[in-house]
Amino acid sequence: MTDRNTVRFVLDGEIVEIRDVDPTRTVLQYLREDLGRKGSKEGCAEGDCGACTVVIAELVDGERLGVRAINSCIQFLPTLDGKELITIESLSPNEALHPAQDAMIRNHGSQCGFCTPGFVMSLYALYETNKNPGRRDIDDALAGNLCRCTGYRPIIEAATQMYAAQSPASSDRSRLLSKLKRKTSLQVEHNGRHFFAPLDADELAGLVKRYPDATILAGGTDIGLWVTKQHRELDIVIYTGRVAGLQAVDVTDSHIDIGAAATLSDAVPTIVKHYPGLDEMFRRFASPPIRNAGTLGGNIANGSPIGDSMAALMVLDTTLVLRCGDAEREVPLRDFYHDYMVNDLQSGEILLRIKVPLPKSDVVVRSHKWSKRFDQDISAVCTAYRLQLDGSVVASFSMACGGLAATVRPAPNTEAAINGQEWNEATIESACKALATDFSPITDMRASADIRLRATQNLLRRFFAETVDDRLVTVYNYGR
Numbered sequence: 045m046t047d048r049n050t051v052r053f054v055l056d057g058e059i060v061e062i063r064d065v066d067p068t069r070t071v072l073q074y075l076r077e078d079l080g081r082k083g084s085k086e087g088c089a090e091g092d093c094g095a096c097t098v099v100i101a102e103l104v105d106g107e108r109l110g111v112r113a114i115n116s117c118i119q120f121l122p123t124l125d126g127k128e129l130i131t132i133e134s135l136s137p138n139e140a141l142h143p144a145q146d147a148m149i150r151n152h153g154s155q156c157g158f159c160t161p162g163f164v165m166s167l168y169a170l171y172e173t174n175k176n177p178g179r180r181d182i183d184d185a186l187a188g189n190l191c192r193c194t195g196y197r198p199i200i201e202a203a204t205q206m207y208a209a210q211s212p213a214s215s216d217r218s219r220l221l222s223k224l225k226r227k228t229s230l231q232v233e234h235n236g237r238h239f240f241a242p243l244d245a246d247e248l249a250g251l252v253k254r255y256p257d258a259t260i261l262a263g264g265t266d267i268g269l270w271v272t273k274q275h276r277e278l279d280i281v282i283y284t285g286r287v288a289g290l291q292a293v294d295v296t297d298s299h300i301d302i303g304a305a306a307t308l309s310d311a312v313p314t315i316v317k318h319y320p321g322l323d324e325m326f327r328r329f330a331s332p333p334i335r336n337a338g339t340l341g342g343n344i345a346n347g348s349p350i351g352d353s354m355a356a357l358m359v360l361d362t363t364l365v366l367r368c369g370d371a372e373r374e375v376p377l378r379d380f381y382h383d384y385m386v387n388d389l390q391s392g393e394i395l396l397r398i399k400v401p402l403p404k405s406d407v408v409v410r411s412h413k414w415s416k417r418f419d420q421d422i423s424a425v426c427t428a429y430r431l432q433l434d435g436s437v438v439a440s441f442s443m444a445c446g447g448l449a450a451t452v453r454p455a456p457n458t459e460a461a462i463n464g465q466e467w468n469e470a471t472i473e474s475a476c477k478a479l480a481t482d483f484s485p486i487t488d489m490r491a492s493a494d495i496r497l498r499a500t501q502n503l504l505r506r507f508f509a510e511t512v513d514d515r516l517v518t519v520y521n522y523g524r
């Protein structure tokens with residue numbers, strides 16, 4: 045029987061077992077300090093630079109093989125249980141280079157080399173998951189890796205040329221991974237601190253009820269920084285990543301049903317398929333390694349005022365399914381946030397599922413993200429709109445904004461100024477005045493209060509331009 049207190053994962057074709065694991069030791073600390081595998085680097089320890097990128101293979105929901113790059117600097121070691129860890133050292137056993145490494149050398153894709161292992165791991169993940177990437181796929185795959193000396197052109201060249209080399213023989217990952225399947229959940233204890241990885245929703249709900257002050261860990265892309273940057277001690281961690289069914293994304297007759305532990309990479313394509321106007325915002329949400337670990341549920345539950353998903357989900361009339369013990373209740377996302385980082389979750393309660401209604405045929409939905417960089421940047425302002433016209437008159441309009449208040453929230457005065465009016469410039473100008481009464485933004489390092497408000501008014505004008513004349517879309521869009 046599997047030891048409840050033993051973390052088991054695959055590394056270089058072998059099953060590794062570790063006992064007495066510190067629940068919040070990061071994968072990067074383990075690699076560099078415990079194993080002496082120093083290929084993965086620490087640049088920022090907060091998921092920003094990509095120097096620590098490794099690749100994880102796992103059977104998602106026990107079936108589908110997922111291969112994805114993640115940031116090892118903010119991933120806790122016990123979350124590796126049941127998965128395969130692939131590091132830069134794994135790519136060239138017997139000194140034979142992987143095509144991604146070979147292409148980097150041939151294209152002079154490295155100077156000081158500090159960023160190089162991270163870039164290679166992102167290229168490796170691309171190689172494994174997309175056999176014919178276009179330029180946009182390559183740019184997106186590398187969006188979480190920073191290089192301060194080589195420049196990106198030779199690295200992008202390497203990405204296009206790595207497919208020319210013969211593919212290395214691929215290992216049968218699923219076979220070894222299936223050996224790691226658990227019958228009983230992982231329960232790590234170390235110096236009085238605990239890490240629980242429940243296997244089903246009943247066990248999860250029971251644990252959260254029993255330990256109402258525990259930290260609920262999903263992808264750890266927010267929580268990881270509490271430990272690496274704020275040096276917080278987490279006494280009890282309850283991990284949602286092994287809960288059966290919680291990673292599922294299903295489409296019913298009425299809505300998209302997203303498990304709270306579904307990663308952004310898994311959940312977002314289904315949302316964007318039904319709402320293509322949200323493509324830019326989700327493409328610019330963090331980077332692939334963050335989206336591969338981070339969950340939509342974590343974004344909503346964290347509830348940062350500059351979180352990106354919530355404005356769009358609010359205008360779509362998204363509902364949250366919450367669970368406490370055996371009891372479930374539903375709350376509209378619009379009513380979920382009470383104040384800065386305060387939400388409707390009660391003690392012992394968890395977010396279980398996210399219900400996003402399917403689109404009605406004649407409704408236009410868009411979202412805009414305004415930040416200093418295109419890739420991998422936190423929004424200064426994030427807006428979303430849902431518009432339904434009856435001829436030239438607005439039958440229904442919703443708008444929500446992030447970055448303008450203590451929580452992401454709707455803009456009721458702006459909505460009132462537009463609903464029932466002609467969809468024209470005069471209406472938009474009066475709505476821009478109303479917008480100034482909806483929010484009193486603050487000044488911080490991302491933008492001043494005045495610029496935040498003016499940018500939001502201009503984004504509303506942009507949305508109007510996009511909806512009255514499709515030719516303007518190309519002028520207003522960032523498109524690369």
Ligand SMILES: Cc1cc2nc3c(=O)[nH]c(=O)nc-3n(C[C@H](O)[C@H](O)[C@H](O)COP(=O)(O)OP(=O)(O)OC[C@H]3O[C@@H](n4cnc5c(N)ncnc54)[C@H](O)[C@@H]3O)c2cc1C
Binds near residue numbers: 090261266341344345
């Ligand atoms: C480099 C970097 C870039 C980023 N860029 C962006 C960005 O562009 N836009 C953006 O919006 N965010 C961004 N983030 C923030 C973060 O990635 C997102 O908020 C992400 O969605 C969090 O999900 P997670 O699964 O990692 O949450 P976690 O870190 O695991 O948890 C976050 C919070 O949610 C709670 N929680 C998680 N699941 C549940 C549940 N089922 N029930 C109750 N509570 C739960 C946790 O207890 C915690 O309070 C970025 C983060 C980093 C490090």
Ligand code: FES
Binds near residue numbers: 088090091093096115
């Ligand atoms: S060290 Fe920078 S992303 Fe991990």
Ligand code: FES
Binds near residue numbers: 156157
């Ligand atoms: S080669 Fe020096 S940081 Fe990229």
